[in-house]
Amino acid sequence: xxxxxxxxxxxxxxxxxxxxxxxxxxxxxxxxxxxxxxxxxxxxxxxxxxxxxxxxxxxxxxxxxxxxxxxxxxxxxxxxxxxxxxxxxxxxxxxxxxxxxxxxxxxxxxxxxxxxxxxxxxxxxxxxxxxxxxxxxxxxxxxxxxxxxxxxxxxxxxxxxxxxxxxxxxxxxxxxxxxxxxxxxxxxxxxxxxxxxxxxxxxxxxxxxxxxxxxxxxxxxxxxxxxxxx
Numbered sequence: 658x659x660x661x662x663x664x665x666x667x668x669x670x671x672x673x674x675x676x677x678x679x680x681x682x683x684x685x686x687x688x689x690x691x692x693x694x695x696x697x698x699x700x701x702x703x704x705x706x707x708x709x710x711x712x713x714x715x716x717x718x719x720x721x722x723x724x725x726x727x728x729x730x731x732x733x734x735x736x737x738x739x740x741x742x743x744x745x746x747x748x749x750x751x752x753x754x755x756x757x758x759x760x761x762x763x764x765x766x767x768x769x770x771x772x773x774x775x776x777x778x779x780x781x782x783x784x785x786x787x788x789x790x791x792x793x794x795x796x797x798x799x800x801x802x803x804x805x806x807x808x809x810x811x812x813x814x815x816x817x818x819x820x821x822x823x824x825x826x827x828x829x830x831x832x833x834x835x836x837x838x839x840x841x842x843x844x845x846x847x848x849x850x851x852x853x854x855x856x857x858x859x860x861x862x863x864x865x866x867x868x869x870x871x872x873x874x875x876x877x878x879x880x881x882x883x884x885x886x887x
Contacts, residue, residue, distance in 0.1 A: 669696075676714060677701050681770065694773065696746065700764035713828050718764045722751045723816035725766070728870070731807070735800055743796040746771055775881035782877050785886040794875060801870040808868050818873060826856035 668678035677700040684693045700718050702711065725748035736743045750767040772778070779786060801807060811817045818825075826833065838846045 672698075672700065674710075674714070675703055677764075682767070694770040695749070696766075696768040696770045698764070698766035698768065700762075700766075702762060704761065708831070709828075710831055715762050718762070719753060720817055722753055722764065722766070725751060725768075727816060728811075732797070732800060736796075741796045741800065742792055743800065744771065744775065744793070771881050775883055777882040777884050777886070779877065779880075779882060782880075783886070786880075786882055789882060789887055790875075790877075790880055793880075794872060797872060798869045803867060803869070805868075808870070811870070817870070820860060825860075826852055 668680050670679045672678060677698070680697045680699065682695040682697045684695065685691070686693070702715065725746075729745050729748065732743050732745050733747065735741055736745075746768040748766065748768055750765070752765040753762070754764075755762045782790065812819070833849065833852055836845050836849045838849055
């Protein structure tokens with residue numbers, strides 16, 4: 658029996674572009690007064706949003722829901738039964754809603770709180786933590802490496818991004834246009850000039866000889882560590 662639920666109004670993190678926040682949730686159980694900690698991710702897009710960027714964000718939250726429901730259980734099973742180091746939050750409830758016009762989307766994710774096993778949300782990646790992060794990523798890649806059955810199911814059901822990497826120009830046209838080539842930075846001008854060629858090379862058939870799932874936003878803001886850097 659649950660006797661107390663407390664969701665703090667102070668968010669742990671804001672979502673990009675004012676689309677919501679991530680909040681801690683405490684649940685106290687009656688039988689032993691045990692307290693469990695969860696994470697609630699609330700997504701409430703601004704009602705006035707309407708753009709390619711907005712559509713991409715909405716699609717990304719549906720894909721996040723699909724990932725936790727369809728893919729994360731595979732990762733949990735293997736990390737619990739093998740030596741792979743690939744910790745992920747567990748999902749307990751995911752609710753996705755939209756109005757009758759298929760607009761005004763909102764999302765609620767109830768997830769396990771990894772901060773107690775991995776309390777270090779470091780702002781700096783030293784050599785040790787960089788190696789830890791690379792081990793996690795390589796473990797994630799290995800789980801799905803050449804899993805043609807699973808990859809084909811993902812493709813057929815369209816519940817993950819077709820292109821998992823961050824460099825996918827078709828979803829970054831607004832950002833490409835916003836690159837300022839009038840500044841003194843030769844890097845900006847070169848990137849804008851070469852962007853199409855890079856995109857074609859990254860997505861060429863020859864570059865897809867070995868397929869796996871990849872993390873589309875692997876950065877320090879999305880990583881947690883133990884206090885000793887593991």
